[in-house]
Amino acid sequence: MNPTEYQFTAEFAKKMDEDDPLAKFRDQFYFPKVNGKQAIYFCGNSLGLQPKTVKSYLDKELSNWENLAVDGHFHGEDAWYYARKKSKPALAEIVGAHTHEVVAMNNLSSNLHFLMVSFYQPTEKRNKILVEAGAFPSDQYMLETQVKFHGLDPESTIIELKPRAGEHNLRTEDILAKIHELGDSLAVVNMAGLQYYTGQLFDIKAITNAAHAVGAYAGFDLAHAAGNASLKLHDWDVDFATWCSYKYMNSGPGNISGIFVHERFAERPDLPRFAGWWGHDEGQRFLMEKGFIPMHGADGWQVANSNVLALAAHQASLDIFQEAGMEKLLAKSEKLTGYLEYLIQEISGKSGILEIITPKDPAERGCQLSLHIHRGGKAVFDEWYSQGVVGDWRNPNVIRLAPTPLYNSFMDVFSFGLILEQSLKKFA
Structure with a gap:
C-alpha cells in the first residue's frame, strides 16, 4: 500500500x-x-x-489424562505417543518447510545447544562462528559456552558483525563480504532471522548461499521471524533453525519451541547429536535396546517425550494460523x-x-x-x-x-x- x-x-x-x-x-x-x-x-x-480456544484444547487433554491415564499414550483421539505430528503441517507452512523437516520440542535455547552439537564441529582451521553484534543474550551465552566446551576462546572465535558507523542496521553486502573474508575459517553462521532490538529482517537466502560457498553451515534463531515474516527455509537451503512459539505464535509464556533441519540431513545417522529416547526409531523404541537409531528428519533430534499440555496450547494457535493463512x-x-x-x-x-x-x-x-x-x-x-x-x-x-x-x-x-x-x- x-x-x-x-x-x-x-x-x-x-x-x-x-x-x-x-x-x-x-x-x-x-x-x-x-x-x-x-x-x-x-x-x-x-x-x-x-487464544480463547486454549482452555478447551487443554481441557481435552486433561480429560484424556483423567479418564485414560497411561492408556492415553496409545488410545483415544490424538494419542499422546504421536502428539507432535499434529503441529507439523502448520509449522511447515509458517517456516516454509516439509513436514518431516520440522518438529515441536523443548525450548529455544535448549534447541540451539542441541543443534550446535550437530552443526558446530570446529577444527584447528575451521572454527569461527559469525553472529550479529547485540544478538539476544541467550544466543550470546549459548555461543560462548559452546565455544568454551570445545576448548576455544570466545573472543577470537566468535565474530560479531556491527553496523557501519552512524547506522543502526547491518548491510547485506557487509554480511556477505565478512563471510567471504572468513572463508575456510568459518564453521557456522548463527544469526537471528530477525534482529530482536532493531527489527531488521536479514536476507536469510543470501547469507545461507554465501556460507555454503565457503563450506560453512548456516543456522538461524527465528524467535522474532517465525509467524511474523515470509520464510522459505527449505527452498533457501538453510541447514538448521529454531524458534519459540510464545511470541507471534501465541502459545503461552515459555511454551514449546520448534526446530527445522534440512532434509539432506535426514539420512545422516553419523551426524553428531545428543540423543534421547524420543529421537530413536519410533518402530523400535519400546524394544528398549541399546544402539541409537535416529528417526527420519527433524524428529531424530528429539530427546525427551512430548509435552502434551504444551502442544495442546500450541495447537490452539496453530489452528488459527492455518485458518487465516500466512x-x-x-x-x-x-x-x-x-x-x-x-x-x-x-x-x-x-x-x-x-x-x-x-x-x-x-x-x-x-x-x-x-x-x-x-x-x-x-x-x-x-x-x-x-x-x-x-x-x-x-x-x-x-x-x-x-x-x-x-x-x-x-x-x-x-x-x-x-x-x-x-x-x-x-x-x-
Missing part, C-alpha cells in the same frame, strides 16, 4: 478494518486491560495474546505496520524526540518497529503505558511496537496515533 494513501483519521482506520478479511480473528483472543480499559496491545513480539497475514502485516510508520512520521515530524531504526523497506522487516527515543527516555514509554499502550522497553533507549496482524486492528494504530500526538507535547 502506498504511504500516500494512509490518512490520520478515524474514518480511514474504520474503513480499513471493515475491508480487512482477517478482522474476525481479533475476537478469538483475550486482550489485557490497563487502568480498567482494554489495552492497545503492541507486544506480540514478546508474548502473544491468549499469505493473508503477511499482506495485512505490511499494511498495518506501514500505517503505524506513517502515523509516527506524520505526528512526530521534526520533533527530534524519536527515530524509527527499523528498516523502511517492508521486505527487510516484520511487523515490529523499533523507536529510538532521543528525549524523555523511559518516561515516554511510561506515558504511553499509562494511556493503555502495551509495548516493550529495551535498554538503553528503544521502544518496540509490534502491531500483530492476527489480532491488532487499524483502529488500534489510529488510537495510538492520538496518544502519540498528546505525549509529544509533554516531551517537546
Whole structure:
C-alpha cells in the first residue's frame, strides 16, 4: 500500500478494518486491560495474546489424562505417543518447510545447544562462528559456552558483525563480504532471522548461499521471524533453525519451541547429536535396546517425550494460523505496520524526540518497529503505558511496537496515533 494513501483519521482506520478479511480473528483472543480499559496491545513480539480456544484444547487433554491415564499414550483421539505430528503441517507452512523437516520440542535455547552439537564441529582451521553484534543474550551465552566446551576462546572465535558507523542496521553486502573474508575459517553462521532490538529482517537466502560457498553451515534463531515474516527455509537451503512459539505464535509464556533441519540431513545417522529416547526409531523404541537409531528428519533430534499440555496450547494457535493463512497475514502485516510508520512520521515530524531504526523497506522487516527515543527516555514509554499502550522497553533507549496482524486492528494504530500526538507535547 502506498504511504500516500494512509490518512490520520478515524474514518480511514474504520474503513480499513471493515475491508480487512482477517478482522474476525481479533475476537478469538483475550486482550489485557490497563487502568480498567482494554489495552492497545503492541507486544506480540514478546508474548502473544491468549487464544480463547486454549482452555478447551487443554481441557481435552486433561480429560484424556483423567479418564485414560497411561492408556492415553496409545488410545483415544490424538494419542499422546504421536502428539507432535499434529503441529507439523502448520509449522511447515509458517517456516516454509516439509513436514518431516520440522518438529515441536523443548525450548529455544535448549534447541540451539542441541543443534550446535550437530552443526558446530570446529577444527584447528575451521572454527569461527559469525553472529550479529547485540544478538539476544541467550544466543550470546549459548555461543560462548559452546565455544568454551570445545576448548576455544570466545573472543577470537566468535565474530560479531556491527553496523557501519552512524547506522543502526547491518548491510547485506557487509554480511556477505565478512563471510567471504572468513572463508575456510568459518564453521557456522548463527544469526537471528530477525534482529530482536532493531527489527531488521536479514536476507536469510543470501547469507545461507554465501556460507555454503565457503563450506560453512548456516543456522538461524527465528524467535522474532517465525509467524511474523515470509520464510522459505527449505527452498533457501538453510541447514538448521529454531524458534519459540510464545511470541507471534501465541502459545503461552515459555511454551514449546520448534526446530527445522534440512532434509539432506535426514539420512545422516553419523551426524553428531545428543540423543534421547524420543529421537530413536519410533518402530523400535519400546524394544528398549541399546544402539541409537535416529528417526527420519527433524524428529531424530528429539530427546525427551512430548509435552502434551504444551502442544495442546500450541495447537490452539496453530489452528488459527492455518485458518487465516500466512499469505493473508503477511499482506495485512505490511499494511498495518506501514500505517503505524506513517502515523509516527506524520505526528512526530521534526520533533527530534524519536527515530524509527527499523528498516523502511517492508521486505527487510516484520511487523515490529523499533523507536529510538532521543528525549524523555523511559518516561515516554511510561506515558504511553499509562494511556493503555502495551509495548516493550529495551535498554538503553528503544521502544518496540509490534502491531500483530492476527489480532491488532487499524483502529488500534489510529488510537495510538492520538496518544502519540498528546505525549509529544509533554516531551517537546
